[in-house]
Amino acid sequence: MSVTPSNVYTMELETFKTTVLPLREKLLKFSLKMTNEGADAEDIVQEAFLKLWYIREKLDGYNSVEALSVQVVKNLCLDRLRAKHTDRMPENGEMLLADTSSPEVLLEQQDTVEVIRRIIEKLPTLQQSIIRMKDVEGYELFEIAEITGTQVEAVRVNLSRARKKVREQFLMINR
């Protein structure tokens, strides 16, 4: 019997769905308690699942996947709270000015691709992950939905937001 990569992948997804995804409720509750905000809590849980998905081969090495998941969620919550404290999401291209070589310089150097990279790096991490999975790694929406234990529509909305934000910011700089 031969094992094709997609076979392996389907199996991994099944394993992931039975071992990690059942923790969703618990993680969401935990995240909600820490962030005190429904939308954030949901995003964090999805992000945590994506992070766990990328280390799926190593999950067997942990004593308790549950403890690990809680730790991941906790760290993401703390990141989020910290970011809220010190930062606000800049509405225009100003955020990129702090970088060593400004977008203007990059533009002059025709390095527009680098500008895109910077913009994407500044997206909320969940959106970053989704855009990356879809546009670089070639995942389908439903697969991302399965991994994050959420609806396809929710993923689509997040993806659309991410793509539009990149366009908006790029056009703003590129004006």
Place this chain on the structure above:
Amino acid sequence: MNIDDLLAKYFEGETSAEEERTLRRFFSEGDVPEELAVYKPLFGYFDQERERSETKKVIPLRNVKHRFYWLSAIAACLLTAFMVGKYYFAAQDSYPCSGNYVIINGQCYSDPEKVRSMALVALQEVSSTPDEYLPAISDLSDEQIFENQLKELGNILGDEE
């Protein structure tokens, strides 16, 4: 579908992998109309990242997956064999006969005649006739008992006189 429509769909997050491939191809090729040129870097970035992740892709990981796959297959077989075996032997142990039956000294009997006779034997062991517990009395009639007792009484009285 033309590129404008595809782009609109793309920003709604509704494009399929195939349509996105079309978009990337379109923007990577030479003649992109000027009004669409702003999108070139975006798709250019994705192309670049794809190449990067392709070269980074690790083949050895597959071996790990392989092993995991076979391990779970073996585990599943063992588990199945175990369950089947357990059920089979358990059935043999606790339900050796069917229909009406009795178990005597660990043996199963379902023949009514045999059961009846064995039951009689067993009952005999615990039951006993009056002969067994009153052997002395059964030999004598009531009158004899009466006479004997009178005689004894007479003896006692006679002695005192």
